[in-house]
Amino acid sequence: MARHSLLLALLLFAAVATAAMAVAASDADDILIRQVVPDVGEAEEEDNLLNAEHHFASFKAKFAKTYATKEEHDHRFGVFKSNLRRARLHAKLDPSAVHGVTKFSDLTPAEFRRQFLGLKPLRFPAHAQKAPILPTKDLPKDFDWRDKGAVTNVKDQGACGSCWSFSTTGALEGAHYLATGELVSLSEQQLVDCDHVCDPEEYGACDSGCNGGLMNNAFEYILQSGGVQKEKDYPYTGRDGTCKFDKTKVAATVSNYSVVSLDEEQIAANLVKNGPLAGNLIVL
Incomplete structure (x- = not known):
């Protein structure tokens, strides 16, 4: 800040x-920064386009992220994918800004607000x-x-x-x-x-x-x-x-x-x- x-x-x-x-x-109330979650079919197709698994593996390695259980890991992966979709939407709405993975990418907006x-x-x-x-x-x-x-x-x-x-x-x-x-x-x-x-x-x-x-x-x-x-x-x-x-x-x-x-x-x-x-x- x-x-x-x-x-x-x-x-x-x-x-x-x-x-x-x-x-x-x-x-x-800002529609530009709400979570964008497509239906199941669209989500799978978009995951492939986003190469989400690769990005999540890189994210975990870069920021030394570990999760206590498989359930927590899968939940964080889901949040991560949602944030990737949101970043992709933002990039289309505002190409002049840089949108991508940060150390906060496995947090929901509510978690980020509460913690930071x-x-x-x-x-x-x-x-x-x-x-x-x-x-x-x-x-x-x-x-x-x-x-x-x-x-x-x-x-x-x-x-x-x-x-x-x-x-x-x-x-x-x-x-x-x-x-x-x-x-x-x-x-x-x-x-x-x-x-x-x-x-x-x-x-x-x-x-x-x-x-x-x-x-x-x-x-x-x-x-x-x-x-x-x-x-x-x-x-x-x-x-x-x-x-x-x-x-x-x-x-x-x-x-x-x-x-x-x-x-x-x-x-x-x-x-x-x-x-x-x-x-x-x-x-x-």
Whole structure:
């Protein structure tokens, strides 16, 4: 989630040093990402076209996948084939994107959401300020902060629902780069371990490590705590742990954050002016 794309963001924050954020879109009603399961005859024919057994064997070898029983193996093979069909459909719908086998290919969409997506329902605090409307007349057609050195390498949250923490640090890494000229990888684990800030307007909406969180809460935590350490000083474990925050090793701070309009041109303008925008997305 460390990569942030203008066209993928649905709801955004900008923070100053100046970071930004966005909420996840549910795939529940999106027909483009539903499972595509043909009838039995079609399925057998398509399995042959997909060469599913070969791909499943390669998948198991590459990602060291093992299953306790034959029943579990056969179930996972069935899920894998369904995901191959879905990837094939997506490739037809959007040839510009790359669709294929990943380490998640033996999981159903529901299992993936349950295990890896930790974004909680998002509500904005009353004091959250709105970003000013920016001019959009001369926006570039293409713009990528990766090419300008403002985005760190891809990170892996593992089997921890900490996407919210990666979204927060990714935005702040870009903002810190724009403010200082230095690209620093920041600590998601600090947020997982130490950030337990709650939204005062939503009972129970508290950041809770691998059990999920909210980016606006995380920005509030960073404001209150005084900053975030470097990744190398507080490395990621992908597990809930005891807070080990050392304020003497703060690498980046936030002075404020604001809500960006849902208008795509405003998102583009904020991206160009304020730096990488963070987004929480359901990607299957």
